[in-house]
Amino acid sequence: xxxxxxxxxxxxxxxxxxxxxxxxxxxxxxxxxxxxxxxxxxxxxxxxxxxxxxxxxxxxxxxxxxxxxxxxxxxxxxxxxxxxxxxxxxxxxxxxxxxxxxxxxxxxxxxxxxxxxxxxxxxxxxxxxxxxxxxxxxxxxxxxxxxxxxxxxxxxxxx
Amino acid sequence: xxxxxxxxxxxxxxxxxxxxxxxxxxxxxxxxxxxxxxxxxxxxxxxxxxxxxxxxxxxxxxxxxxxxxxxxxxxxxxxxxxxxxxxxxxxxxxxxxxxxxxxxxxxxxxxxxxxxxxxxxxxxxxxxxxxxxxxxxxxxxxxxxxxxxxxxxxxxxxxxxxxxxxxxxxxxxxxxxxxxxxxxxxxxxxxxxxxxxxxxxxxxxxxxxxxxxxxxxxxxxxxxxxxxxxxxxxxxxxxxxxxxxxxxxxxxxxxxxxxxxxxxxxxxxxxxxxxxxxxxxxxxxxxxxxxxxxxxxxxxxxxxxxxxxxxxxxxxxxxxxxxxxx
Numbered sequence: 001x002x003x004x005x006x007x008x009x010x011x012x013x014x015x016x017x018x019x020x021x022x023x024x025x026x027x028x029x030x031x032x033x034x035x036x037x038x039x040x041x042x043x044x045x046x047x048x049x050x051x052x053x054x055x056x057x058x059x060x061x062x063x064x065x066x067x068x069x070x071x072x073x074x075x076x077x078x079x080x081x082x083x084x085x086x087x088x089x090x091x092x093x094x095x096x097x098x099x100x101x102x103x104x105x106x107x108x109x110x111x112x113x114x115x116x117x118x119x120x121x122x123x124x125x126x127x128x129x130x131x132x133x134x135x136x137x138x139x140x141x142x143x144x145x146x147x148x149x150x151x152x153x154x155x156x157x158x159x
Numbered sequence: 160x161x162x163x164x165x166x167x168x169x170x171x172x173x174x175x176x177x178x179x180x181x182x183x184x185x186x187x188x189x190x191x192x193x194x195x196x197x198x199x200x201x202x203x204x205x206x207x208x209x210x211x212x213x214x215x216x217x218x219x220x221x222x223x224x225x226x227x228x229x230x231x232x233x234x235x236x237x238x239x240x241x242x243x244x245x246x247x248x249x250x251x252x253x254x255x256x257x258x259x260x261x262x263x264x265x266x267x268x269x270x271x272x273x274x275x276x277x278x279x280x281x282x283x284x285x286x287x288x289x290x291x292x293x294x295x296x297x298x299x300x301x302x303x304x305x306x307x308x309x310x311x312x313x314x315x316x317x318x319x320x321x322x323x324x325x326x327x328x329x330x331x332x333x334x335x336x337x338x339x340x341x342x343x344x345x346x347x348x349x350x351x352x353x354x355x356x357x358x359x360x361x362x363x364x365x366x367x368x369x370x371x372x373x374x375x376x377x378x379x380x381x382x383x384x385x386x387x388x389x390x391x392x393x394x395x396x397x398x399x400x401x402x403x404x405x406x407x408x409x410x411x412x413x414x415x416x417x418x419x420x421x422x423x424x425x426x427x428x429x430x431x432x433x434x435x436x437x438x439x440x441x442x443x444x445x446x447x448x449x450x451x452x453x454x455x456x457x458x459x460x461x462x463x464x465x466x467x468x469x470x471x472x473x474x475x476x477x478x479x480x481x482x483x484x485x
Contacts, residue, residue, distance in 0.1 A: 062198040063269070
């Protein structure tokens with residue numbers, strides 16, 4: 001059965017008829033065309049589908065769309081501001097934190113959640129926050145370096 | 160690639176009474192908390208439920224308060240909130256450590272206390288795609304007639320892998336349960352069954368409402384062994400409580416990941432003085448080895464899990480004893 005679902009995605013209010021059994025990832029990708037959120041393991045093990053729900057990281061592949069009614073969702077598509085990449089996106093680009101790129105949206109969103117609650121994380125905090133995100137190119141060192149660079153960039157911009 | 164999600168209706172009751180009513184009107188309905196276990200299993204075709212009752216908006220399940228009896232934690236409190244709580248960290252460190260060790264940071268934002276206690280048992284032959292299970296003629300736990308782990312056995316050997324249960328067991332937690340027949344209290348130690356197909360004693364349509372932790376009787380710690388430092392379920396998990404009085408230290412140990420339910424060892428002999436320590440912890444390790452029966456439910460050898468859980472238990476116990484010495 002479909003019911004009306006109201007929520008905000010990247011700042012835009014949405015109202016859609018959504019089936020009770022629809023997962024957030026299918027809603028975002030198939031119904032909203034937001035294919036930046038990746039479908040990896042499809043079982044909550046890889047973190048590629050990480051999105052922010054009311055500022056907290058959530059795995060879209062194990063979340064029902066209707067469980068997000070009334071919330072504000074942020075995906076990788078919402079990270080840029082006026083056509084300019086976010087600090088994390090720039091840092092991943094400049095530090096080669098992206099290899100094949102499949103895990104990158106999930107990594108950036110999980111890192112975004114971390115930097116919002118801890119603007120100056122050490123490597124250990126970064127590893128813990130990204131512990132649920134797998135990179136099969138195994139480029140973890142550059143990913144951690146990118147998050148550190150983004151934190152420095154944000155501190156510089158704020159100063 | 161996507162396993163199709165089976166059809167179901169989803170309800171969002173906003174009081175405990177409404178949630179219990181919603182659960183009781185359909186026999187096959189299931190309670191949904193964080194979904195990190197249930198949704199995955201539904202997608203793999205391991206659970207069929209025409210109706211899911213989300214408990215996310217039930218305020219009675221969100222309690223996190225100190226009462227005259229002790230700390231009351233609602234079943235819907237997230238593992239992230241438990242891991243971050245200074246109160247839990249100080250008085251029930253094993254619980255905070257166990258909560259922090261569950262899955263990854265993102266899972267813990269939604270995974271709940273009650274959901275973790277009730278999580279389904281796991282096995283190499285069960286947590287697989289429909290295609291793989293079908294090619295194996297399914298298994299005793301679900302739709303099949305043979306346990307591929309112990310083919311001559313009569314019961315399912317899937318392993319209970321919850322991290323929270325042992326931490327609560329050493330602190331002798333009590334549960335409040337609610338269902339169609341009313342509310343009841345149950346010690347956590349009486350909550351589990353040694354049966355992989357039915358590892359809890361919850362009655363149909365019954366749910367955990369809250370967990371009560373009385374004043375702690377000592378210092379506790381939790382440790383686990385797994386293949387990677389995050390996400391993985393425990394191959395073996397150990398909670399230890401050390402209660403030191405004068406020269407005597409009494410230990411309570413609870414184990415997870417090796418059997419179809421967590422195991423509580425609470426009649427262990429006490430440790431006297433430092434002179435006895437080496438012998439004592441060796442004997443403790445042997446006792447733990449004899450208490451568990453890991454099976455071939457993971458890709459890691461059962462014997463390795465038996466040895467490692469014993470070593471981990473002895474190491475944690477010694478650590479707590481050394482920290483607690485005057």
